[in-house]
Amino acid sequence: MADLFWDHFPLQSRYKSNCLRVGPPLRSIGEFYRTMARARSLLEGSDGGAMARLLLEEGKKNLRDAALAGQDLRLLKASFALLDAADLSSARLDDADLSEASARGCRMLKAQASGARLRGGDWQGSDFEGAQLQEADLSGCNFKDCNFTSAHIAGASLRSSKVDGSRFEEIDPRAQRCDLSFVCLSGLSLKGIDFSGSCMEGVDLSECLVEQCDLSRVKLVKANLRGCRFLDVKLTRANLSHARAAGSSFISCDLSHAELDDADLRYWRKRVSAQRATLVQVDACESILESCNLSESDMQGCTLDRAQMRRAKLNGTRMEKSSCIAADFDGSEGEGLRAMNSNFSSAHVTNCSWRSAKLMGCDFSHAHLYSSDFSHSDLQEALILQALWVYEQQEGEEGPSHGSARETPRPAELSGANLQGVDLRMTNLRGVSMHRARMAYANLEGARMEEADCSHADLTGACLTDLRGSNVKGAKLRGCFLSSTALQLGALEETHPDMSMVRMPNVSMSNKTFVSKTFDRADLNQVDFSLSSFLRCSFVRAKLGGAKLDNCVLEDCRLDGADMTDVSMDGATLSSCSLLDVSLDRARVRRSGLQLTSLTRAESKGAIWEDVELRECDLSCARLEGSKFARSRLEGVNMRESDMRGCQFDACDVSGASFARCDLRRSRWTSCKGSRAHLEFADMSQSWWEESDLSEAFLAGADLRESRLRAVKVERIVWQDGNVKCDLSRADLEGMEMEGANLAGVRLEETNLRAAVLRGALLVKSNLCDANLCAACLDQANLAGSDLTGARVSCVSLNDANIQGANLTRVVWKRKEEEEEVKGKELELNLSMADLTGAMLNHADLTRCNLKDAVLTNTQLFHSPRKQSDMKRARATGLEKRKT
Incomplete structure (x- = not known):
């Protein structure tokens, strides 16, 4: 009987002797039971903890159903112990070693096991309500059907433990830095728990409800999150790389700075906040991310096919080489979005604000892009064939499928966008704003641009062929750059009247008709306007240097301040035009007509005007x-x-x-x-x-x-x-016929009047000092009061001339150099019948002078030689003939 007892409850030798000394030797079964009850009472007593410690440390591990509530078992070393159904409530197990223990159904209510090692133990069905398990090692344990209500597991490690059926709903909220790697928490409900800084690598949270928890800095690498519902969860800086989250929902969650590299996020649900998160190569097909915040996140290589991302925030997000086929981005914000080489084919990018986005090389074929703002975005080399920039209501369709159903969706906004080299053939751009867009070498062949705003856009080298007038009717080209652009004949005639500051040098615009167009400050250098007609057009301060205006018709046009240097106007017609301050330097105007045209302050240095008719021009x-x-x-x-x-x-x-x-x-x-x-x-x-x-x-x-x-x-x-x-001083009037001319008071000093015909001319008080009057005809001329001092009068004819009061001082009528010129002529001064009353002939050479019938009343002849002079019938009343 004693041997049976010790097999059931083995003790050390000293305790064995104490137990046998409680009474006489065991002689019956009754004494056996009484002895065993006496031994149990020793364990339950005040010294039961010490006894249990001695029992367990001596290798006697069987404490099944032991009552150790409240005992001090700190630093206990009892690996592989048998504690099934044991009562350890309120026991102190701090830093105890119970690894590999079998403790099914054990009671650990409010037990203090901080830092304890329970690794690999079997605790199925145990009750850990209120237990203190901080920093405890619970890895590899079997915690199936356990109760962890109000348990403290902060810093604890449950790595690879089995917790199926366990109760974690009311776990203590302070669960930071715990290790739940490879733990199966499937189907659990976790609310208000702080798991920040924890490690949950490979954890199974499938079909769980995680509500108002803090999972910031949590490592969820390769976690199973399928069907998990995250509601108002904080996942800041969490690592969800390679996580399987298909069908999960992140409602009102914060994934700021989170990492989701190569994660499977298919069928995600809405209102996720993942600002500055890393979602590289995640699979989020058919996810619902409505109103999610993914600003400044890294989503390179993501798969978002058929994803619902309405009203999502993608400001500064990186989405290079992502697949967004048929995704819905309606109402999203993507300012500064970087999505180079991504696929947005058939996507709905409507009512979006994607300003300054980097969309180079993206595929937008068949995408809906109307009502969106792509201002200053870079769409260079993007594939936009058959993309819908303007809403087109299909036959039988009641209204737009996206955006406001009450208002007609507006065209897309492309102001300042980079569309260089983009293929926009047959694209509908009606009413689209492309203000200051860069569209150099873009292909706009057959595009519809009615009412489009291309003001200040760069269309250098763009192909605008096959554009009918109706296709560009009302299009705004103010300040547009059309250098080397291929334009369809007549395509610009129906554009918006304001083409101010348009730049289209070297463009052919021949044989066009422009009515009420404004080209103010436009750059039209080297433009070919041949055979074109302009009615009520304005070219104020336009640059037309080297332009061809051959056979042009300009009626009621304004070219004030225009630069028309080197312009060619062969056969042009200008009527009622204004060219104030225009520059026509080196212009070539041939066979042209200008009528009622004002060129006030025009500059035309070195210009050529041949066969030009200017009627009533200014x-x-x-x-x-x-x-x-x-x-x-x-x-x-x-x-x-x-x-x-x-x-x-x-x-x-x-x-x-x-x-x-x-x-x-x-x-x-x-x-x-x-x-x-x-x-x-x-x-x-x-x-x-x-x-x-x-x-x-x-x-x-x-x-x-x-x-x-x-x-x-x-x-x-x-x-x-x-x-x-008039001033004719030193002028050359030789041989001029000026008969009867009124030259009274005219300055003729040193003037060459040789052989001039001045018969009957009026030269009263004229200045003829040093004039050349050789062989001149002054018959019947009136030289009264004239000054002929030093004049050369060889062979001059003064028949019936009036020289009254004239000054003939130092008159020279013969010079040696003139003898050859008047050779064969009689050198004489013919003053016959001349009226010399009061004339001054001082020092005059009157040799061989004819004074027949001349009036010499009061005439001064000081030092005047008169040899051979004919003074017959001359009236010389008062003649002064003093000689030195």
């Missing part, structure tokens, strides 16, 4: 220096105060034209008609006039000094007006 204050006018008609043209230095007029008709106060220095006039021309106060010094007609012209105040006039008709010219006199 070129006042123009700068035409060095220009050439050939066979042109300038009738009635106003050129007042213009700078025409060095201009050349060949066979031109300037009748009635006004050159008043013009600068015509060094100008050359050949075979011109200038009757009734106004040249008042014009500076024509050093000019050349040959075989021209200036009859009835107005030259009052004109400056003709050092000018040369040959075979010029000057009948009835107005040389002076009141006190305003």
Whole structure:
């Protein structure tokens, strides 16, 4: 009987002797039971913990059903112990070693086991309610059907433990830094627990409900999250790499800075906050991520096919090489999104704000892009064929499938976008805003651009062929850059009237009709406008350098301040146009007509005007220096105060034209008609006039000094007006026919009037000092009061001339160098019948002078030799003949 007892309850020898001394030797079964009860009472007593410690440390591990509640078992070493159904409630097991123990059904209520090692034990069905398991090693244990209500597991390790059927619902919320790797928590409900910093690698949370928990910095690598519902969970900086989360839902969760590399997120659910998360190569097919926040996250290589991402926030997110086929991004925000080489085919990117996004090389074929803002986005080399930038209502469709059903979806916004080289053939861009977009070398062949805003866009080298007028009707091209662009003939005629600041140098725009177009400040250098018509168009301050305006028709147009340097206008017609301050330097205007056109302050240096007709045009204050006018008609043209230095007029008709106060220095006039021309106060010094007609012209105040006039008709010219006199000083008027000319008071000093015909001319008080009057005809001329001091009057004819009061001091009528010139002629001064009353002939050489019938009353002849002078019948009353 004793042997049976010790087999059931083996004790150490000293305890064995104590037990046998409780009474006489065991003689019956009753004594056996009484002895065993006495031994149990020793364990349950105040010294039961010490006894249990001795029993377990001596290798006697069987404490099944032992009552050790409240005992102090700290630092106990009892690996492989048998504690089935033992009562360890409130026991102190801090840092105890119970690894590999068998403790099924054990009671651990409020037990203190911080730092304890229970690794590999079998605790199935045990009750850990309120137990203190902080920093405990619970890895590899069997915790099936256990109760962990209010248990403290912060820092504990349950790695690879089995917790099927266990109760974790009311676990102590402070569960930080615990290790739940490879633990199966499938189907559990976890609410309000703080797992921050924990390790849950390979954990099974499938079909779990995780509500209001803190999983920040948790390692969920390769975790099974299928069907798990995360509600208002904080996953900041969590690592979900390679996690399997198909069908899971993250409602109102925060995944900021989380890592989800190569995770399976198919069938995700909405309202996820994953700001700055890492989701590289995740599979989120058919996920529902509505209103999720993925700002600044890394989603490179993700698969989001058919995902629902309405109102998602993708600001600054990286989605390079991602697949988003048929995904729904309606209402999403993607400012600064980087999705290069991603596939958005058939996706709904509507009502989105993807400003400044990097979308180079993306595939948007058949995608819905209307009502979205792609301003300043980079779509270079993107595939946009058959993409819907504008909502097109299908037949039988009641309204838009996305966005507001009440309002018609607006076109996409592409202001400042980069569309260089993009293929937009046959694309509907009606009403799309492409303000300042970069579309160089884009293919817009056959595109619909009605009412599109391309102002200030760059269309350099873009292909705009096969554009009908209806396709670009109302399109805004203000400030657009169309350099080297291939334009369909007549395509721009129906565009928006405002094409200000458009830039299209070297573009062919021939044979077009523009009505009420505005090209202000446009760059049209080298543009070919041949055979085009412009009605009420504006080119204010436009650049037309080198442009071809051959056979153009401009009616009621404004070109004020335009730069038309080197322009070609062969056969052009300008009517009622304004060219104020225009620059026509080196322009070539041939066979053109300008009527009622104003070129005030125009600059046309070195220009060529051939066979041009200018009727009632205004070129006042123009700068035409060095220009050439050939066979042109300038009738009635106003050129007042213009700078025409060095201009050349060949066979031109300037009748009635006004050159008043013009600068015509060094100008050359050949075979011109200038009757009734106004040249008042014009500076024509050093000019050349040959075989021209200036009859009835107005030259009052004109400056003709050092000018040369040959075979010029000057009948009835107005040389002076009141006190305003013409200046012909040092002019060359040799052989000029000026019969009856009114030159009273005109300055003619040093003027060459050799052989000039001045018969009956009025030269009263004229200044002829040092003038050359050799062989001139001054018959019946009125030289009263004129100053002929030093004049050369060889062979001059003064028959019946009035020289009353004239100053003939030092008059020279013969010079040695002139003897050859007048050889064969009689060298004499013909003053017959001349009225020399009061004339001063001091020092005059009157040798062989004819004074027949001359009136010499009060005439001064001081030092004047009169040998061989004919003074027959001369009236010399009061003649002073003093000789030295």
